[in-house]
Amino acid sequence: MQIQIDEARLIGELKTLAGFTNVEPSTEGTAVTRVVFTEDDLRARAWLKQRAADAGFAIREDAVGNSFFRWTGLEPQLPAVGTGSHIDAIPHAGMYDGTVGVLGGLEAMRALKESGFQPRRSIELLLFTSEEPTRFGIGCLGSRLLSGTLAPEHADALTDSNDETLAHVRAAAGFSGTLATVPLPANFYHAWVELHIEQGPLLEREGLPLGIVTSIAAPAGYRFTITGFGGHAGALLMPDRKDALCAAAEMILSIERHALAANAAAGSIDTVATVGTCDVHPGAVNSVPSRVVLQLDIRDTDPNRRESVMQAVRRDYEELRQRRGVTIIEELVNADAPAQSSAQIINVLERACAEHGITPKKMVSRAYHDSLFMARVAPIAMLFIPCRNGVSHRPDEFSTDADIVRGTGVLAAALAHLASE
Amino acid sequence: MQIQIDEARLIGELKTLAGFTNVEPSTEGTAVTRVVFTEDDLRARAWLKQRAADAGFAIREDAVGNSFFRWTGLEPQLPAVGTGSHIDAIPHAGMYDGTVGVLGGLEAMRALKESGFQPRRSIELLLFTSEEPTRFGIGCLGSRLLSGTLAPEHADALTDSNDETLAHVRAAAGFSGTLATVPLPANFYHAWVELHIEQGPLLEREGLPLGIVTSIAAPAGYRFTITGFGGHAGALLMPDRKDALCAAAEMILSIERHALAANAAAGSIDTVATVGTCDVHPGAVNSVPSRVVLQLDIRDTDPNRRESVMQAVRRDYEELRQRRGVTIIEELVNADAPAQSSAQIINVLERACAEHGITPKKMVSRAYHDSLFMARVAPIAMLFIPCRNGVSHRPDEFSTDADIVRGTGVLAAALAHLASE
Numbered sequence: 001m002q003i004q005i006d007e008a009r010l011i012g013e014l015k016t017l018a019g020f021t022n023v024e025p026s027t028e029g030t031a032v033t034r035v036v037f038t039e040d041d042l043r044a045r046a047w048l049k050q051r052a053a054d055a056g057f058a059i060r061e062d063a064v065g066n067s068f069f070r071w072t073g074l075e076p077q078l079p080a081v082g083t084g085s086h087i088d089a090i091p092h093a094g095m096y097d098g099t100v101g102v103l104g105g106l107e108a109m110r111a112l113k114e115s116g117f118q119p120r121r122s123i124e125l126l127l128f129t130s131e132e133p134t135r136f137g138i139g140c141l142g143s144r145l146l147s148g149t150l151a152p153e154h155a156d157a158l159t160d161s162n163d164e165t166l167a168h169v170r171a172a173a174g175f176s177g178t179l180a181t182v183p184l185p186a187n188f189y190h191a192w193v194e195l196h197i198e199q200g201p202l203l204e205r206e207g208l209p210l211g212i213v214t215s216i217a218a219p220a221g222y223r224f225t226i227t228g229f230g231g232h233a234g235a236l237l238m239p240d241r242k243d244a245l246c247a248a249a250e251m252i253l254s255i256e257r258h259a260l261a262a263n264a265a266a267g268s269i270d271t272v273a274t275v276g277t278c279d280v281h282p283g284a285v286n287s288v289p290s291r292v293v294l295q296l297d298i299r300d301t302d303p304n305r306r307e308s309v310m311q312a313v314r315r316d317y318e319e320l321r322q323r324r325g326v327t328i329i330e331e332l333v334n335a336d337a338p339a340q341s342s343a344q345i346i347n348v349l350e351r352a353c354a355e356h357g358i359t360p361k362k363m364v365s366r367a368y369h370d371s372l373f374m375a376r377v378a379p380i381a382m383l384f385i386p387c388r389n390g391v392s393h394r395p396d397e398f399s400t401d402a403d404i405v406r407g408t409g410v411l412a413a414a415l416a417h418l419a420s421e
Numbered sequence: 422m423q424i425q426i427d428e429a430r431l432i433g434e435l436k437t438l439a440g441f442t443n444v445e446p447s448t449e450g451t452a453v454t455r456v457v458f459t460e461d462d463l464r465a466r467a468w469l470k471q472r473a474a475d476a477g478f479a480i481r482e483d484a485v486g487n488s489f490f491r492w493t494g495l496e497p498q499l500p501a502v503g504t505g506s507h508i509d510a511i512p513h514a515g516m517y518d519g520t521v522g523v524l525g526g527l528e529a530m531r532a533l534k535e536s537g538f539q540p541r542r543s544i545e546l547l548l549f550t551s552e553e554p555t556r557f558g559i560g561c562l563g564s565r566l567l568s569g570t571l572a573p574e575h576a577d578a579l580t581d582s583n584d585e586t587l588a589h590v591r592a593a594a595g596f597s598g599t600l601a602t603v604p605l606p607a608n609f610y611h612a613w614v615e616l617h618i619e620q621g622p623l624l625e626r627e628g629l630p631l632g633i634v635t636s637i638a639a640p641a642g643y644r645f646t647i648t649g650f651g652g653h654a655g656a657l658l659m660p661d662r663k664d665a666l667c668a669a670a671e672m673i674l675s676i677e678r679h680a681l682a683a684n685a686a687a688g689s690i691d692t693v694a695t696v697g698t699c700d701v702h703p704g705a706v707n708s709v710p711s712r713v714v715l716q717l718d719i720r721d722t723d724p725n726r727r728e729s730v731m732q733a734v735r736r737d738y739e740e741l742r743q744r745r746g747v748t749i750i751e752e753l754v755n756a757d758a759p760a761q762s763s764a765q766i767i768n769v770l771e772r773a774c775a776e777h778g779i780t781p782k783k784m785v786s787r788a789y790h791d792s793l794f795m796a797r798v799a800p801i802a803m804l805f806i807p808c809r810n811g812v813s814h815r816p817d818e819f820s821t822d823a824d825i826v827r828g829t830g831v832l833a834a835a836l837a838h839l840a841s842e
Binding site: 090091092093097132133134137139198199200201217219221230231232233234235236237238239240243245246248249250252253256259260263269271272273274275276277278280283284285286287288289292295297299365366367368390391392393394 | 511554560619620621622638640642651652653654655656657658659660661664666667669670671673674677680681684690692693694695696697698699701703704705706707708709710711713716718720786787788789811812813814815
């Protein structure tokens with residue numbers, strides 16, 4: 001069997017998909033903003049469905065908009081082999097995150113079909129809804145629901161910045177019905193493989209073209225509300241201040257310090273902690289900040305180490321609370337367990353690499369992906385391709401055509417092996 | 422001469438003026454929003470003109486809407502004695518900031534007139550246009566123009582958030598003609614006194630009913646743009662980061678530290694520094710911040726000390742720039758000189774206090790006022806009355822009727838002395 005990836009078709013489709021955005025062109029690369037259930041997202045979904053229909057795949061969409069494109073196998077009653085990713089993008093992001101897994105998956109299936117391959121098990125491409133937390137504040141919305149990790153009633157009550165509920169927004173986008181129908185039945189997938197850009201610098205740094213993910217680090221999200229005492233920037237004197245932004249600044253540095261210390265103590269690089277937002281109230285140049293809301297994203301391959309970093313941060317902010325006379329409220333947004341890849345799928349991926357003359361790097365995914373949640377209902381693994389300077393979520397996010405095609409070829413081979421099992 | 426302040430009239434007028442607003446009622450006090458040249462501002466101005474006309478004062482309005490209400494003296498060719506303040510209010514502010522100086526000034530003049538007093542010099546009430554920076558981004562618009570501090574062509578080109586120019590907005594409000602006619606001629610005022618709420622906690626804390634302002638602190642505004650290197654919150658590892666928000670947090674704390682150190686070194690409380698805004702790009706929970714913009718408001722009675730705080734901050738951020746590998750761009754938004762009160766007017770105010778059996782507190786104004794700019798064209802001083810908890814620019818801003826009446830009585834006595842000189 002000779003599998004031929006159509007490079008022009010795949011790269012052309014990636015460029016077309018990147019055009020479904022309303023962001024200003026960037027001089028630094030291709031800027032993409034595609035928030036779930038916006039007009040751009042819906043146009044992109046319609047275009048993708050047409051591509052899948054043209055390739056002869058059966059289409060199913062669930063109540064939250066997860067979209068399944070199935071190539072029915074010779075034994076359709078067997079658990080299927082799944083692949084896929086997401087097409088939503090945070091504001092001012094790039095064109096490869098998620099999309100390489102969706103369009104690479106589509107191309108792998110088409111290339112297998114065109115090669116004359118007949119799968120024993122069905123092979124299915126899955127487009128997840130809202131991997132990015134931009135709109136509803138929680139990442140991997142679609143895969144959390146598919147895996148039963150998120151309660152349907154809790155999901156429907158999530159609101160966006162306009163205070164519109166997910167229930168309302170998904171209905172307006174054409175996805176209605178109860179979310180209780182979304183969770184996958186047991187043994188739905190025999191195996192799941194997601195192709196993705198690394199979003200880190202390691203493959204490029206080591207000159208390796210492909211990574212096999214052996215585990216996905218456990219992410220957690222926290223929201224901190226720091227409340228002090230506001231007033232006039234001229235008249236509220238320094239000794240009388242309880243400046244919420246100064247307190248927030250100490251917290252930001254405490255979080256960074258303890259994440260670095262955890263890495264130093266473990267001799268690893270597996271703890272990452274990021275304060276990505278800092279909202280200041282009232283947010284006027286001549287007003288002392290009275291309230292600040294910080295959002296923290298903290299990840300680790302070891303959830304115990306992640307928790308001990310949080311404990312150290314808490315000790316710091318207890319002291320801060322006393323010293324600065326501010327109140328600090330901590331809310332847990334999400335805390336997920338890490339995922340381990342299936343040894344059997346790793347073997348299949350290594351075999352596919354060997355067939356392509358590639359030595360892959362076995363590695364940890366520190367970004368989290370829908371595969372983290374798919375791991376709760378199926379054996380999973382992931383394939384990573386290099387991206388320039390490790391940059392992601394920015395317009396200058398970039399992977400070479402050759403790396404994309406190479407990854408897609410290995411994915412196709414792996415899907416063929418897994419669908420034959 | 423027995424001067425009788427009409428408490429019912431004055432407090433009644435303050436309440437009436439507070440009704441010219443379109444803000445929702447607040448449970449925390451009286452919420453007022455009155456942005457310059459909105460319908461509420463114009464209704465309030467018309468009402469005030471009627472009050473002044475009823476009292477027999479001559480009305481003049483200049484091209485930017487500064488409004489003059491003159492009680493002509495026995496020797497009308499002499500430089501006049503001026504008093505007044507502003508009636509515009511930032512969104513969701515209170516009912517005393519500015520208005521106490523306008524209606525207190527009006528009441529002082531009426532009470533003098535009703536007592537049978539005949540002023541040698543004319544006494545003039547002045548309503549300034551746009552003391553608050555809300556609409557056009559710059560505070561003290563009217564007094565900057567009166568004092569020749571702001572070029573007329575620059576002022577007319579200022580735009581509001583709807584991109585309407587001041588030239589357009591003032592004409593639509595009925596104030597036309599060239600702004601070149603606004604600056605006051607030399608020696609227009611013999612003396613200028615502004616009555617105002619303290620907007621700080623000191624009078625209340627010390628149990629003193631009245632403050633005499635000896636100087637007004639010099640405000641300066643800076644904008645800092647800190648640029649690091651963004652990326653995915655999971656995949657961009659800690660050792661590879663140039664997190665713009667962590668760098669910004671260090672700057673926020675450096676600014677606070679050096680302002681506190683300047684106070685400690687001087688044994689004073691005259692330096693205040695506030696970072697009031699912190700805008701994070703891209704501002705997503707799962708993205709390492711690549712760029713942060715901070716706005717700093719720093720004030721001091723001594724501009725040299727203000728500058729030495731800035732120098733210390735600059736030394737810190739040079740080191741920060743090296744250590745964190747970020748770029749930091751500093752922009753000066755504005756830097757105004759401080760104002761000193763006239764020793765002669767301070768003496769008159771002390772005498773008026775003594776006549777009322779009041780021991781005043783000599784103090785610095787750390788908020789800035791139209792008097793800061795009036796000081797460039799006239800001898801000035803200010804009278805402060807206490808306000809509860811030092812709160813201002815909020816619905817719970819509050820001064821007692823007794824303090825307002827007491828301040829107005831001292832103002833009336835001082836105007837009488839100054840107008841007799």
